[in-house]
Amino acid sequence: MKRNILLNPGPSTTTDSVKMAQVVPDICPREKEFASLMKGLREDLVRIVHGDTDKYTSVLFCGSGTINIDVCMNSLLPEGKKILIVDNGAYSTRAVEICEYYGLPHIDLKFAVDELPDLKVVEQTLKDNEDIALVHTTHNETGTGILNPIREIGALAHKYGAVFTVDTTSTYAMRPINLDEDNIDFCMASAQKGLMAMTGLSYVIGNRRIIEESKNYPKRSYYCNLYLQYEFFEKTGQMHFTPPVQTIYATIQALKEYWQEGEEAKWARHTRVFEAIHKGLDELGFKDVIKREWQAGLVVSTIYPDDPNWDFDKVHDYCYERGFTIYPGKISTTNTFRLCALGAIDEQDIVDFFKVFKEALEINGVAMPVKYN
Numbered sequence: 001m002k003r004n005i006l007l008n009p010g011p012s013t014t015t016d017s018v019k020m021a022q023v024v025p026d027i028c029p030r031e032k033e034f035a036s037l038m039k040g041l042r043e044d045l046v047r048i049v050h051g052d053t054d055k056y057t058s059v060l061f062c063g064s065g066t067i068n069i070d071v072c073m074n075s076l077l078p079e080g081k082k083i084l085i086v087d088n089g090a091y092s093t094r095a096v097e098i099c100e101y102y103g104l105p106h107i108d109l110k111f112a113v114d115e116l117p118d119l120k121v122v123e124q125t126l127k128d129n130e131d132i133a134l135v136h137t138t139h140n141e142t143g144t145g146i147l148n149p150i151r152e153i154g155a156l157a158h159k160y161g162a163v164f165t166v167d168t169t170s171t172y173a174m175r176p177i178n179l180d181e182d183n184i185d186f187c188m189a190s191a192q193k194g195l196m197a198m199t200g201l202s203y204v205i206g207n208r209r210i211i212e213e214s215k216n217y218p219k220r221s222y223y224c225n226l227y228l229q230y231e232f233f234e235k236t237g238q239m240h241f242t243p244p245v246q247t248i249y250a251t252i253q254a255l256k257e258y259w260q261e262g263e264e265a266k267w268a269r270h271t272r273v274f275e276a277i278h279k280g281l282d283e284l285g286f287k288d289v290i291k292r293e294w295q296a297g298l299v300v301s302t303i304y305p306d307d308p309n310w311d312f313d314k315v316h317d318y319c320y321e322r323g324f325t326i327y328p329g330k331i332s333t334t335n336t337f338r339l340c341a342l343g344a345i346d347e348q349d350i351v352d353f354f355k356v357f358k359e360a361l362e363i364n365g366v367a368m369p370v371k372y373n
């Protein structure tokens with residue numbers, strides 16, 4: 001099969017063995033055989049973030065990663081309470097938009113997209129608003145690649161008696177996470193990112209006790225209620241509604257490959273890829289959006305050069321035709337593009353990519369090293 005190198009922030013490049021794992025005899029997902037597959041899968045998802053499977057569980061949903069944010073916001077807020085969103089980027093803003101759509105009381109605590117949140121301001125906000133019951137933020141803001149201090153934000157949430165939910169969609173199964181040490185009550189991801197499986201399966205991993213407490217919270221969604229889906233899994237071992245059958249087979253294969261590679265070796269590989277991306281961009285004179293020491297090590301967000309011949313779409317198309325996908329940025333105020341270190345790729349793929357990328361700049365007449373005014 002043709003191997004494409006995806007440098008977009010997910011879905012990621014997958015192995016052929018994961019692709020082929022989807023080709024299985026037809027099965028009705030209500031069979032016991034299928035439920036037993038999901039049981040092992042759900043436990044593995046908790047183990048990846050070093051959770052004790054008595055204390056923590058994972059709840060699967062059929063959908064893209066945003067479904068997890070939707071589920072957490074609408075399901076984990078008690079009546080009369082408020083959500084605090086620590087917001088320095090597009091994905092935390094998505095959580096704010098979800099609150100707006102459901103009409104949930106919330107505080108959008110905004111910080112600049114290229115700055116870390118000020119923990120003093122976070123603490124003051126918690127002090128001033130005793131009705132905050134849920135604090136939410138994003139681990140790696142995929143729009144820029146900034147790594148947020150989740151352990152510290154989680155400690156503050158707990159100090160003021162709030163539940164802490166973190167969008168770890170773009171770090172899970174890549175950058176090591178430890179639920180207890182990182183003060184996380186709920187985290188989330190989707191199979192197509194760090195796990196290097198297919199699209200269509202997303203999961204919330206979190207504290208069983210808190211899910212059980214949420215049983216009597218206001219029900220704001222039918223399809224996306226955390227307690228309802230959890231309870232159905234506990235009773236029957238199954239998803240409430242039709243699961244993404246073939247994606248689940250692919251995810252089980254991806255988990256085998258995850259354990260084979262190992263947490264540390266996998267993170268070392270992503271780091272190698274990340275360093276190779278930086279090396280290539282540095283050689284061409286490109287500038288980053290985020291200070292190097294604040295980057296999560298998975299997404300490089302790069303500023304467009306001030307060259308009249310620079311045309312992202314043309315460069316994209318040239319690379320795409322040769323098997324490499326680059327991705328636009330997600331910052332409204334600056335023109336950026338992104339190169340990501342996700343997926344089943346290694347350093348050599350990035351070396352190969354930069355040969356093609358350089359050609360694309362040459363053919364379009366972009367001066368190298370690139371210029372900024």
Ligand SMILES: *Cc1c(COP(=O)(O)O)cnc(C)c1O
Binds near residue numbers: 067142
């Ligand atoms: C990819 C991603 C999501 C989910 O996006 P979808 O388009 O719904 O898959 C959510 N949060 C973060 C931080 C992400 O990187």
